[in-house]
Amino acid sequence: MKISKSPWLLHYDASSCNGCDIEVLAATTPVYDIERFGIINTGNPKHADILVITGGVNAQNATVVKQIYSQMPDPKVVVAAGICACDGGIFKDCYNILGGTDTVIPVDVYVPGCAVRPEALIDGISKAIAMLDEKKQAAIEHASCQIHYEDKED
Amino acid sequence: MSFQQVIYPSLAFILLAPVVGLVFSGYDRVLSSRMQGRQGPPFLQPLYDIVKLFNKEATVVNRVQTAMVIAFLIFSVFTGCIFFVGSDLLLVFFALTLAEVFLMLAACSTNSPYSSMGSQRELLSIMAYEPMTLLTAIGFYMISGSFNVSEIINRDVPAIVELPGMFAGFVFILIIKFRKSPFDLSTSHHAHQEMVKGVTQDISGNVLGIMELAELYETVLMMAIVALFFITKNPFSYVWAVLACFIVYFILILIDNVFPRVKWEKMLLVTWGVTFALGGANLLILDMIKIAEGW
Numbered sequence: 001m002k003i004s005k006s007p008w009l010l011h012y013d014a015s016s017c018n019g020c021d022i023e024v025l026a027a028t029t030p031v032y033d034i035e036r037f038g039i040i041n042t043g044n045p046k047h048a049d050i051l052v053i054t055g056g057v058n059a060q061n062a063t064v065v066k067q068i069y070s071q072m073p074d075p076k077v078v079v080a081a082g083i084c085a086c087d088g089g090i091f092k093d094c095y096n097i098l099g100g101t102d103t104v105i106p107v108d109v110y111v112p113g114c115a116v117r118p119e120a121l122i123d124g125i126s127k128a129i130a131m132l133d134e135k136k137q138a139a140i141e142h143a144s145c146q147i148h149y150e151d152k153e154d
Numbered sequence: 155m156s157f158q159q160v161i162y163p164s165l166a167f168i169l170l171a172p173v174v175g176l177v178f179s180g181y182d183r184v185l186s187s188r189m190q191g192r193q194g195p196p197f198l199q200p201l202y203d204i205v206k207l208f209n210k211e212a213t214v215v216n217r218v219q220t221a222m223v224i225a226f227l228i229f230s231v232f233t234g235c236i237f238f239v240g241s242d243l244l245l246v247f248f249a250l251t252l253a254e255v256f257l258m259l260a261a262c263s264t265n266s267p268y269s270s271m272g273s274q275r276e277l278l279s280i281m282a283y284e285p286m287t288l289l290t291a292i293g294f295y296m297i298s299g300s301f302n303v304s305e306i307i308n309r310d311v312p313a314i315v316e317l318p319g320m321f322a323g324f325v326f327i328l329i330i331k332f333r334k335s336p337f338d339l340s341t342s343h344h345a346h347q348e349m350v351k352g353v354t355q356d357i358s359g360n361v362l363g364i365m366e367l368a369e370l371y372e373t374v375l376m377m378a379i380v381a382l383f384f385i386t387k388n389p390f391s392y393v394w395a396v397l398a399c400f401i402v403y404f405i406l407i408l409i410d411n412v413f414p415r416v417k418w419e420k421m422l423l424v425t426w427g428v429t430f431a432l433g434g435a436n437l438l439i440l441d442m443i444k445i446a447e448g449w
Contacts, residue, residue: 003209005202030192038195038202044351046213046358049206073211073359136209 016055
């Protein structure tokens, strides 16, 4: 059974203007209903498989983003939602903005838009869900490679 | 009690309870989303969740926590086995509390403030519902003359005829036991609450999977106690019992979707009020009938 059948989502507002945040929450409402893919919006990084980040990363929350990412158990994927999370958007040149989410953690899916449309977000998340399985498979293969490697050493 | 009488029901419980638990859990997910006007996840979603959790790595915060969560599972299974073997109902309730204690120890063994707060609230929940579980056991003893499950189900009249108050009180405390809103203080299956995930805050990956599995066993045990109110000598009564379980679960889901979360003071007050008014009154009336029969 695929692990992508039950992706739990964690939403973090880096330094968003709240436009994208409202759209992320809109995706969980009865109109868009992302729970039909088994997605639950958990508030806890330790339970989450998908990290959705809105807004550009600034000097203050860079460590927070890194910490949340490191607290999530593998396999995990990161979705940058909205143009600010992708590359900084209109805040790109601000003195405190480091840029997009990928300046601090690896990003798997970029979903542009200002604000990001719920339809686009759902599309991005479903791409991220597919990547979860790939990552799990890669981890299994990696583990088996390591076992062979250790055998050879003996 | 012979060896076979112990081993077969226990094995059946260990193997079948997760399946039955998943049925209740899936029923919950689908029904909740329909009540909220959504399509919602598929019926098998709880199964997908558990399989996924067992496929994830766990971020272990300390060694004690994992051991405690495993102890929670073992004692939940043990409690269910005692019940399905047809043994002492009092022992079932005490062993169940012990399982809960292990969960609380797992939660307060970490540094997370959310986790330890959840643990304290779990303790308050136990304080709120425990009197009613004991009263239920006493109620069963009053009508059947035994605490043994095998003798309680071996009667001509279903227990609910004599224990309607106990039944209502027990269904009420099931809201706390299943952590349904308004009493989902310690942790909740719903998104975002004031202390994130409470008790399960630091439990992750496959350790969380173990905990979810233990909760499935507990769900089945609790529903079996609901069924105990309906089961008699007549084999046909089992059909009524299953029907009653689903109706009770429906009511719990409805309450979950209708009421907002309350503070612990209110939970304690309301639960003890219900325990006293329904459980206490039922016990008093039963006693008076016994005295009247004595004359």
